[in-house]
Structures are given as C-alpha cells and as structure tokens.
C-alpha cells in the first residue's frame with residue numbers, strides 16, 4: 001500500500017516532470033528567438049545581464065516561498081520571530097557548500113546563451129541531451145550508482161544520435177534563416193519577414209553546448225547529493241537551498257559577467273537593459289521558472305529522470321510547432337532540420353545549416 005505522503009510525492013514528481021517538459025519546450029524556442037530575431041536599430045541585449053536578472057528573479061521567488069513555508073510551519077510566531085527563523089535557516093554553517101554549484105550553474109547558463117546564439121534551436125536541443133550522458137557518468141563516479149547493460153546501450157544510442165546531428169552535411173549559409181521554427185515565431189512579432197542579419201559560429205556554439213552539458217552533469221549530481229544528504233527532500237529545504245544557490249550565483253554573474261566581461265559593452269550599448277523587450281523578459285521568466293522546476297525535480301525525482309523529461313521536450317516542441325503553425329512533421333532527418341510550410345498544410349523538411357565550418361563570425 002502507498003502512504004498518503006508517498007502518493008503526494010509521486011504526484012509532485014509527475015507534476016514537476018510535466019512542467020519541466022513544457023517549460024523546456026517553450027524556453028528553447030523563445031530564447032532562440034530572443035537571440036536570433038532582427039533587432040532593427042536596437043542593440044541586441046547582453047546575455048550577461050540576462051543571466052544576472054534570472055538569478056535575481058529566482059532569489060526573490062525562492063525567498064517568498066521560504067517565507068511562506070516558515071510562516072505556515074510557525075503560524076503563531078511574530079514577524080520578528082519569523083525573520084529570525086528565516087535568518088537562521090538560510091545562513092547555516094554549511095551554506096558555503098553552495099558556492100561551487102552556484103558558480104558552475106552561472107557558467108552553464110552563460111554557455112547556454114552562447115550555444116543558442118550560434119546554433120539552430122533543434123541542433124542545440126538535441127546536442128544538449130549529452131547532459132544525460134554526463135549526468136549518468138557523474139552519478140556513477142560521485143554517487144556510486146550502477147546502471148544496467150540496457151541503460152548503457154541507451155546512452156550509446158544517444159551519443160550516436162547527437163554525433164549524427166553534428167555530422168549531417170549543411171547547405172544553406174545561415175542558421176537562423178534555415179530554422180523556420182523561430183522564423184515562424186518571429187513573424188508573430190514582426191510585420192515584414194526580413195532575413196536576420198546575425199552571423200553564427202557553429203564551432204563556438206558546439207563547444208559551448210558540450211561545455212554546458214559537462215557542467216550540467218557535474219553540478220546537478222553534486223547538488224542532488226547536497227540536497228539529499230544534508231536536509232532530505234522537504235519542500236522547505238529545496239527553497240532554502242535555492243535562496244543560497246541564487247545568492248551565491250549573483251556574485252559571479254555580476255562581477256565576472258556583467259562588470260568584468262561586459263562592463264564596456266554595457267556603457268557603449270545604452271545601459272544594462274538595452275535591447276530588452278517582451279521576448280527577452282519572457283526568456284528570463286521562463287528560465288527562472290525552469291530553475292525552480294529543476295530544483296523540485298532533483299529533490300523529488302532524480303537527475304537522470306529529470307534529464308529524460310527534458311529530452312521529451314524535443315518531441316513536444318515539434319508537436320507544439322505543428323499545432324501552432326498548422327504543420328505536419330515527417331520523421332525524415334528531423335534531428336538537424338528546421339521545418340517549413342510549402343503549399344498549404346504540407347510540411348517540407350529543409351536542411352539546417354548549423355555545422356557549416358565556413359561561419360566563423362562570432363554571434364556572441
């Protein structure tokens with residue numbers, strides 16, 4: 001028999017995984033659009049500022065959730081007692097342990113922006129699935145997990161799939177022009193369809209997504225270990241850990257990303273929020289929401305399950321594109337191809353260009 005708390009956990013698990021699938025599908029499309037749509041006379045927003053704003057949004061949301069948890073678990077306490085409880089639960093002797101994952105996640109988030117600025121949305125999404133492999137490898141190394149022969153075979157297949165996407169020949173000269181997912185989204189926001197004047201460096205994008213996958217595997221396993229070792233998987237511990245994580249992320253995001261790396265660009269480009277529009281804010285909100293959902297998934301499910309749920313979003317993205325834009329998918333080499341409509345509702349799969357070695361102008 002299943003106890004009520006186990007039932008609740010399993011529905012929390014299912015809900016968080018479902019939310020992750022939806023959030024991931026939306027994020028990749030919106031983020032890709034935010035980096036690749038023409039900006040006209042406006043400067044393109046600087047990704048270092050977005051990384052910082054995401055952490056500030058997550059910090060505020062986690063603080064609110066922690067405060068709510070504290071109030072509900074101490075209903076008769078005065079506001080000053082609640083503040084004391086909060087202070088002591090956030091500033092614990094072992095909160096410094098979050099410094100390393102915070103720095104790594106900040107780097108990972110920056111690499112994701114670089115990758116998505118230089119690769120097609122589909123190529124990015126498929127290649128980023130390498131994090132399933134890195135997560136399993138780090139789970140074996142750091143958590144002592146074992147995996148079956150069948151699971152190894154699955155991972156080998158996954159690696160081949162990613163390699164196939166990378167090795168597919170390219171023909172047309174621009175990633176964003178060929179990726180019609182984002183073209184379609186662009187056309188929702190702009191009246192005339194103009195070719196994006198943004199150049200891409202596929203090699204840089206590939207290096208960034210491989211780096212992000214490595215960091216993702218290492219960091220989420222380390223974080224899972226911290227979460228499950230020290231506090232157990234209660235909801236309050238998740239939000240406290242996330243307050244600490246976002247707090248420590250703010251320092252590298254601000255001092256290394258915004259001030260050191262992009263300080264001069266910010267003053268030349270017209271300020272911190274230059275180029276921000278509704279799409280950029282949507283990207284930021286979706287990314288912040290994603291961080292919170294990932295935190296719940298790590299606590300209630302585990303990292304490997306979380307990553308498989310995220311990879312389902314590739315299918316959901318395709319299905320969403322079909323529903324929103326009235327297109328039918330074919331399976332023909334879907335991994336590396338954008339899709340476009342030619343003649344009514346027929347979908348023609350068109351080659352994406354992500355791997356062209358000739359594109360050496362940096363996008364980011």
Ligand code: C5P
Nearest residue numbers: 058105109216220242290291292294295
């Ligand atoms: O792709 P992956 O699942 O590794 O993504 C992790 C993302 O979730 C990062 O953007 C990280 O900042 C965020 N995260 C978070 N809080 C956690 C764990 C991860 O915001 N507790």
